[in-house]
């Protein structure tokens with residue numbers, strides 16, 4: 134019988150913080166649109182004699198992430214130099230945290246799509262600076278130092294993940310959390326969120342973990358899935374061929390969808406870490422800690438649970454409505470204003486508002502609709518001032534014009550016509566114009582009533598009160614006869 138293997142994965146994520154300036158100098162942190170080497174200064178370009186100073190906003194965002202990850206916070210943490218030579222690292226060392234990082238331990242809980250609950254433990258969180266970028270162009274190696282000194286948090290998980298799917302889901306939940314607490318844009322395509330995956334296999338039931346390989350350069354959720362899946366298959370092939378797994382560093386080539394060996398694993402000793410002499414210890418005062426703790430929002434998982442327990446939403450709705458913070462707050466506000474059936478608000482939110490958000494590919498915050506607008510629309514429908522389909526199109530009209538729903542209804546005359554005289558007139562016209570259907574109806578084909586109501590609605594461009602068109606019997610047997 135073939136051996137069954139247990140897959141083990143630990144992730145090292147690099148998170149680019151969305152501070153205004155870089156970690157240790159006054160240069161802009163975000164230089165996505167800038168020409169190469171235009172956003173640098175002596176400090177981040179690593180010129181001798183320049184002195185760094187710690188950006189307090191980086192510390193605050195680091196602390197927020199520690200709190201969100203349930204990590205223990207070191208109120209005094211230290212910066213160290215990690216020494217290595219590479220073209221994109223002009224100073225010859227990376228400022229990072231080694232012996233005393235800002236956060237130790239912690240965990241992230243999440244559910245897989247099938248409902249399975251997973252807890253991933255965190256080894257540590259440390260603040261560090263990013264390196265520049267290199268690329269090959271026409272046989273020349275080019276260096277862009279704009280990204281040098283951009284603040285990062287590196288967060289290392291324990292080997293708690295056991296499939297490519299779990300690793301991908303963890304990253305999606307982390308991305309959601311980072312945006313939610315406002316510390317990173319977490320856009321993987323822009324490398325705000327990067328991840329290295331450590332992968333090993335061992336026969337099922339064995340107590341010891343296998344030797345791990347580290348895959349670098351994974352920059353999308355799909356790439357996480359493919360790279361890990363490929364590496365697991367490679368390791369199984371090796372083991373089944375009687376070979377030992379060696380501890381390699383491997384690169385994922387996303388274009389070719391293949392793994393390439395980069396080097397044998399370096400050890401910590403190779404980096405000759407030592408304390409960074411130009412920077413003071415990072416001290417978080419108890420007052421600052423409290424201030425940041427108090428400013429933390431309710432986190433997505435807690436909110437999702439509350440939407441189910443307190444607002445009675447199904448798990449599916451609760452997940453969608455807590456996908457991002459703006460959506461969840463919009464929904465809560467709408468529920469408060471509406472004061473009635475939360476599922477009704479949820480349906481309008483998911484089917485209409487989020488439909489437009491998805492169509493336009495923007496975030497809800499960028500759209501000119503507010504919770505009170507949606508509630509006004511639902512109430513107009515409840516009051517039968519407009520029908521449901523007019524309500525739906527009103528969502529689009531509010532988004533196009535930024536006007537209030539009530540004003541649009543008045544300006545465009547979208548209100549339902551409940552005027553008996555007007556409806557009767559249209560009914561007469563439909564009856565006169567369709568003698569064949571009238572004959573069939575008289576002959577007993579009563580289901581045609583729906584067709585008559587439909588014709589009336591069409592004629593009145595959806596504005597007839599359908600209940601009235603039926604109930605007032607303008608189109609019923611008597612009037613037709």
Ligand code: ADP
Nearest residue numbers: 141142143144290291292331332333342343345
């Ligand atoms: P390094 O600094 O050499 O990259 P770390 O101790 O920081 O090593 O660990 C890197 C990652 O490797 C962590 O996320 C950890 O959970 C993971 N890891 C450790 N051992 C294994 C293993 N046997 N299989 C899979 N992942 C592992």
Ligand code: MG
Nearest residue numbers: 145329331347
């Ligand atoms: Mg590593």
Ligand code: ZN
Nearest residue numbers: 158160174177
């Ligand atoms: Zn600079």
